[in-house]
Amino acid sequence: MKLRSLLFVPADRPDRFAKAAASRADAVILDLEDSVALAAKDQAREAVAAFLATDRPCPVFVRVNPLESGLIAADLAAVLPGRPDAIVLPKAEGAESVGTLLALMGAQALPILPIATETPAAVFELGSYGDVRAALLGLTWGAEDLPAAIGAATAREADGRYTAPYELVRSLTLFGAHKAGVAAIETVYPALADAEGLAAYAARARRDGFTGMMALHPAQVPVINQAFTPTQAEIDHACRVVALFAADPTLGVVQLDGRMIDRPHLKQAQAVLARLD
DSSP states (O other): OOOSEEEEEETTOGGGHHHHHTTTOSEEEEEOSTTSOGGGHHHHHHHHHHHHTSOOSSOEEEEOOOGGGSOHHHHHHHHGGGOOSEEEETTOOSHHHHHHHHHHHGGGOOOEEEBOOSSHHHHTTGGGGGGGGGGBSEEEOOSSHHHHHHTOSOSBOTTSOBOHHHHHHHHHHHHHHHHHTSEEEEOOOOOTTOHHHHHHHHHHHHHHTOOEEEESSGGGHHHHHHHTSOOHHHHHHHHHHHHHHHHOTTOSEEEETTEEEEHHHHHHHHHHHHTTO
């Protein structure tokens, strides 16, 4: 499943579901957690169940409430019959949390996308997701709940960059995802009107090794999709690198356009071409 862009939609706003699904996002996340007030949870569950019963033009994920919330059993009872494409698990704390969710789903188990950095304990479990990789669709992180959990004033500098603790958490999520062999999904860019900033943020994420990103508004989707889609120049270069090594598999190092190319470059080229699938 291609996962460049994952668009959040509040689950109590069914009027937005069809627009979100038509946004060309690679997946839509119907959110039963933070964007839905407690009094509206039942109504939101009904709306999600109704939408899941229709023909879906793109993959649909559901973010349920946290394991310790007392709400997740009702969430799963409402949405599992409609077979969403994945369950997004907030406040995940490593492989143990994934195992708990799998047990709750039982025979109806679906792929899981943990939001893996929202509590202090979660940060120390980022290396454990490889133990449950078969259950995972990817791994992502968030920069809002964790500072609130530890009493930090903010996760960002005045210019929008993450402060050092949250750069660390971002990096650990990236490496945790790649250790597990699953998609590494960058967190949201909250400045909805800042298309230029979004483009730079998404480009940085791809440069660093993230394979996709979450979105908060349909207008962000085209920018994110473009950032995580290889350019024609990148595709052409990758094809040339792959062809050089294919012509002589015994080579360790070759020269291309005056630069030395070795096996790590081949791996990078193969990754570029894999994004086209």
